[in-house]
Amino acid sequence: MITEFFAEFFSSQQELLWFTTIAVDLGFSVLLFRLFGRQGLYASIVISLLLANLQGPKLTQIFGLQTSMGVILYSSIYFATDLLSERYGKKEANRAVMIGFVISIMIIIMTSISIMYLPSTNPKTATFAMDIHLATETLFNFTPRFVIGSLLAYFISQSFDVWIYHYIKEKTQGKHLWLRNNGSTLISQAIDTVIYGVVVWWGVVDFATAMQLAMAKYVLKVVIALFDTPFLYWARNWDMREQDWVSKHP
Numbered sequence: 001m002i003t004e005f006f007a008e009f010f011s012s013q014q015e016l017l018w019f020t021t022i023a024v025d026l027g028f029s030v031l032l033f034r035l036f037g038r039q040g041l042y043a044s045i046v047i048s049l050l051l052a053n054l055q056g057p058k059l060t061q062i063f064g065l066q067t068s069m070g071v072i073l074y075s076s077i078y079f080a081t082d083l084l085s086e087r088y089g090k091k092e093a094n095r096a097v098m099i100g101f102v103i104s105i106m107i108i109i110m111t112s113i114s115i116m117y118l119p120s121t122n123p124k125t126a127t128f129a130m131d132i133h134l135a136t137e138t139l140f141n142f143t144p145r146f147v148i149g150s151l152l153a154y155f156i157s158q159s160f161d162v163w164i165y166h167y168i169k170e171k172t173q174g175k176h177l178w179l180r181n182n183g184s185t186l187i188s189q190a191i192d193t194v195i196y197g198v199v200v201w202w203g204v205v206d207f208a209t210a211m212q213l214a215m216a217k218y219v220l221k222v223v224i225a226l227f228d229t230p231f232l233y234w235a236r237n238w239d240m241r242e243q244d245w246v247s248k249h250p
Helices: 001-009 014-036 038-055 069-071 075-088 090-116 126-140 144-173 177-201 207-227 231-234
Strands: 060-061 065-068
Touching: 014 060, 014 069, 014 075, 014 090, 014 207, 038 065, 038 069, 038 075, 038 090, 038 177, 060 177, 060 231, 065 069, 065 207, 069 075, 069 207, 075 144, 075 207, 075 231, 090 126, 090 144, 144 177, 144 231, 177 207, 207 231
Parallel strands: none
Antiparallel strands: 060 065
């Protein structure tokens, strides 16, 4: 009953649903950090990558702009990387980027392997098995263009994000957190958007159309980047020690 109420309410409030989704996504990242420290931020990046791959192909419209769930669910990756940079330094942030890159490769390989399995022909489950198989193919039948584009965009933009974040921090002598958070994310998101647009879309559509599709998504990415700043200030100022939460809470 509650699920039906929210589904009906948000069906006519898609922009509100978008802001709610971003807040929930960032909220879970903050919760993971609070409970598990830097390991929680690593987990947040992995979860976001999994969700982006699972739901990335789902297209929707926000403020009249077509976008994908991948863009929305990608927001906490930059947040987690920036928080790692702020609390634990450049080395830990770069470690998280590499973990995310390897995880992305693993996701692509393992989901591609899963598609090779033929659906069950058992009369009792054959129809269900075929429906799931076709749905899985639709989601995970990655083209080489998508694989190369997504991996390149992630690795280059995330590596640049860490570098420019610390460059701005050094130039401002550790002041103006809002500047390095937003500056690094907006520039690196622009790099991510251009690489993805050129590699994935150019050739499928003409260059101008590819850039139009990319920039429409970038507008939404800008809003997300601004939205996560209060979350970063909130988490940065916590007085907490790195701890093994599980062992202390058996």
